[in-house]
Amino acid sequence: MEGKFYKVEIITSSSKFEELKDALNEIGISGMTVSNVLGCGMQKGHKEFYRGLALDINLLPKIKVEIVVCDIPTELVVETAKKVLHTGKMGDGKIFIYDVKNIIRISNGAEGRDALRYNK
Amino acid sequence: MNAVNAADTSFIIFATALVMLMTPGLALFYGGMVRRKNVLSITIHSYAAMAIVSIQWVLIGYTLCFGKDFAGFIGDFQFLGSQGVGFLPNANYAATIPQSLFMLFQLMFAIITPAIISGAIAERMKFFAFSVFILLWSIIVYDPIAHWVWGYGGWLKNLGVLDFAGGYVVEISSGISALVAALVLGRRKKLKTITPHNIPMTMLGAGILWFGWFGFNAGSALAINGVALNAFITTNSSAAAGIIAWSICEIASRRKVTSLGIASGMVAGLVAITPGAGFVSPLASILIGGIGGMLSFFGVTVVKQKLGYDDSLDAFGCHGIGGIWGGIATGIFASKAINSAGTNGLIYGNIKLVGIQLIAIVATVAYSAVMTFIILKIMGKFMSLRVTSEEEMEGLDVSLHGEEAYGGTSV
Numbered sequence: 001m002e003g004k005f006y007k008v009e010i011i012t013s014s015s016k017f018e019e020l021k022d023a024l025n026e027i028g029i030s031g032m033t034v035s036n037v038l039g040c041g042m043q044k045g046h047k048e049f050y051r052g053l054a055l056d057i058n059l060l061p062k063i064k065v066e067i068v069v070c071d072i073p074t075e076l077v078v079e080t081a082k083k084v085l086h087t088g089k090m091g092d093g094k095i096f097i098y099d100v101k102n103i104i105r106i107s108n109g110a111e112g113r114d115a116l117r118y119n120k
Numbered sequence: 121m122n123a124v125n126a127a128d129t130s131f132i133i134f135a136t137a138l139v140m141l142m143t144p145g146l147a148l149f150y151g152g153m154v155r156r157k158n159v160l161s162i163t164i165h166s167y168a169a170m171a172i173v174s175i176q177w178v179l180i181g182y183t184l185c186f187g188k189d190f191a192g193f194i195g196d197f198q199f200l201g202s203q204g205v206g207f208l209p210n211a212n213y214a215a216t217i218p219q220s221l222f223m224l225f226q227l228m229f230a231i232i233t234p235a236i237i238s239g240a241i242a243e244r245m246k247f248f249a250f251s252v253f254i255l256l257w258s259i260i261v262y263d264p265i266a267h268w269v270w271g272y273g274g275w276l277k278n279l280g281v282l283d284f285a286g287g288y289v290v291e292i293s294s295g296i297s298a299l300v301a302a303l304v305l306g307r308r309k310k311l312k313t314i315t316p317h318n319i320p321m322t323m324l325g326a327g328i329l330w331f332g333w334f335g336f337n338a339g340s341a342l343a344i345n346g347v348a349l350n351a352f353i354t355t356n357s358s359a360a361a362g363i364i365a366w367s368i369c370e371i372a373s374r375r376k377v378t379s380l381g382i383a384s385g386m387v388a389g390l391v392a393i394t395p396g397a398g399f400v401s402p403l404a405s406i407l408i409g410g411i412g413g414m415l416s417f418f419g420v421t422v423v424k425q426k427l428g429y430d431d432s433l434d435a436f437g438c439h440g441i442g443g444i445w446g447g448i449a450t451g452i453f454a455s456k457a458i459n460s461a462g463t464n465g466l467i468y469g470n471i472k473l474v475g476i477q478l479i480a481i482v483a484t485v486a487y488s489a490v491m492t493f494i495i496l497k498i499m500g501k502f503m504s505l506r507v508t509s510e511e512e513m514e515g516l517d518v519s520l521h522g523e524e525a526y527g528g529t530s531v
Contacts, residue, residue: 049370049378050315051434052421 005100005112006074007066011039012085012093014063023084024067027076031116033066043091062093068100070113124209125216128343132217132225138335139228143170143235145328149383150239152322153433155314157515158243159525162433165238168251173231176258178202181230182223184263186213189273194264199223212272214342225339226266233262233290239433240298241305243314244512247520249505253495257297261491265293265484281480282454282462282473284351285340287395287446292484295440297492299431304496305506307430309513319379326383330359333390337397347459351397355390358397358409362389365413373421381417384438388416391442396450399462404453411449412442444481451477 010020017034024032038059045058069077074097085092105115147166151159173181179201187195199205202223210219234254241250266289268276276288283289308314316322337355341348366385367377392412393405400408420437431437451474454465464470499505511519518524 047374048315049374049376050380051384052425052437053312053315054374055313055315 005068005070005103005116007068007098007100008074008077008081009096009098010065010067010081010085010093011037011062011096012065012081013091014061016085017063017065020065020081020084023080024065024077027080028072029067029069029077031067035064035066037062037064041090041094060091068103068116070116123216124207124218125343128214128216129218129221131344131348132214132221132339132342135335135339136221136225136228138332139225139232139339140332142228142329142332142336143167143232145325145332146232146235147325148321149325149329149387150242150322150433152318152320152325153316153380154242155515156317156525157517159317159517160521160523161247161516162238162242164247164521165242165250166235168247169231169235169238169254172251172255173234173258174227176255177223177227177230181258181263182226184259185226185230185266186210186223186271189267189271192268192273192275192278194267195271213270216343222342225342229286229290229336230258230262230266233286233294234258236290236294236435236439237298237301239435240302240431242432243516244308244506245301245305246503246505246507247516249499249503252499252503253301256495256499257492260495261293261297261488262289265289265487268483269480276480276483279479280463280473280476282399282450282477283395283447283480284398284450285337285394287391287443287450288480288484291391291394291439291443292447292481293488295436295438295443296485296488298435299429299440300489300492301496302429302431302436304493304500305430307428308432309509311430316380322383323379326386330386330390333359337394341398347398347461350402350458353402354393354397354400354405354408357402358389358393358405358412359386360389361406361409362386362392362413362416365389365410366417369414369417369421384416384420384434385413387438388413388442391416391439392446392449394443395446396453399450399454399459399465401453401455401458404449404455408446408449408453412445415445416441444485447477447481448474451475 039062040058045056045060048055048057078095081095103115104111143166147163151163154162183197183199184195187198190196205219205223207218209215214222234257268274269283269288333355334352338348338352341351363382363385366381370377370381389409389412392408416438419441420434452466454462455468456462456464463473465473
């Protein structure tokens with residue numbers, strides 16, 4: 001197993017998702033897992049009204065993008081994401097980077113770097 | 121005399137089907153406002169009313185409401201088991217349509233009325249207890265009140281009360297009973313965190329209610345005539361005015377118009393015009409709906425929050441408050457020029473009608489409240505009315521009915 005793998009996890013506002021996806025595609029990232037999540041951090045929530053009920057909502061809908069990279073440096077991914085997502089305000093989100101032990105593609109049993117690449 | 125008129129009959133068949141659709145509409149309207157774990161339980165309440173009240177009605181309900189008068193209080197067993205209810209009109213009620221059709225039309229009102237109450241006890245009442253409750257309530261509360269107000273010889277009808285399409289019989293009776301039921305059952309847990317799970321569903325339900333209400337109000341003329349069309353127009357105008365009034369209240373207090381507010385204002389407007397639909401002018405209906413919307417807004421945003429009762433989906437806030445206002449408004453705006461069978465109201469110089477409408481309100485409110493309280497208290501001696509704390513947290517769909525609305529991970 002050659003090289004190291006990293007998982008980059010980006011949690012951010014869903015409003016910039018399409019831009020982020022395009023930018024990641026441009027640096028050669030074609031695979032990702034995306035989930036709708038709820039979360040709270042520094043950002044204050046907003047008020048919602050349901051008839052007589054006024055609620056402070058602080059769990060906000062966010063989007064979580066998970067990418068596993070090997071050949072593409074994590075710094076490039078982070079820079080790209082920051083460029084697209086940065087507004088300077090609370091609520092821009094966070095990026096987490098993890099080590100990944102191994103990758104196995106289920107369809108052909110390829111492992112490690114091969115599992116990330118498709119045969120051209 | 122007593123000849124069936126084909127046009128009137130076709131119209132009331134259509135109106136009956138329209139009113140029937142209101143109960144599934146109510147199920148959607150309510151279903152969207154509860155949490156996803158309780159949407160089936162609240163939906164089932166409406167469908168249970170369709171099943172239980174339908175049978176109750178053909179067996180004894182119709183005759184208790186519209187059988188031969190006994191002491192101004194209730195009908196006798198003249199039509200027990202719907203015997204003698206056939207193609208021949210009953211001239212006491214509708215001289216040009218078959219009595220069997222009149223019975224069916226009235227059935228649809230009897231169904232939706234207890235279904236409205238489910239909005240106040242949502243997300244916490246046992247299904248079995250609710251089923252028993254609506255059966256008892258239909259016999260003990262609905263049937264007598266319908267007889268008082270609409271039955272030939274009923275004491276409120278003799279007094280001269282005007283209730284065109286059920287402002288008293290349907291709206292006040294269910295709205296007040298809903299409030300009492302909410303108080304008896306108590307509040308839901310974690311009340312301040314509960315939000316609707318599917319507002320588009322509620323909006324669709326509200327639209328179906330508006331649609332069905334044309335049958336409810338215009339159909340209550342029981343014939344195709346100027347009164348029916350006047351009721352059609354006043355119904356539509358009042359719903360529209362209710363929406364606008366509620367929205368203005370929202371803008372004034374929080375600067376945002378909500379879709380749930382639009383649905384609520386609409387229902388408030390429709391409720392408010394129900395007793396007067398065939399007695400007041402289209403211009404008056406705009407005022408009635410607008411004031412109805414404002415009063416209901418005040419009821420659910422100020423009164424309910426201050427007093428802290430858990431009328432979960434505002435059955436009292438919309439139907440009780442709107443119905444009471446509608447009863448008074450009919451006393452103010454009714455006009456003999458609109459409906460010669462009616463009476464002139466306050467603005468035409470007859471202050472007496474307001475008094476009669478108020479007496480009927482007091483009677484309906486007191487009777488519904490006391491009887492609902494007694495029914496629930498006696499039932500409570502034999503069965504538990506409320507689910508356990510664990511069942512409530514798990515959600516009634518799974519704990520009471522063993523199914524999920526938006527099932528697990530199945531794809």
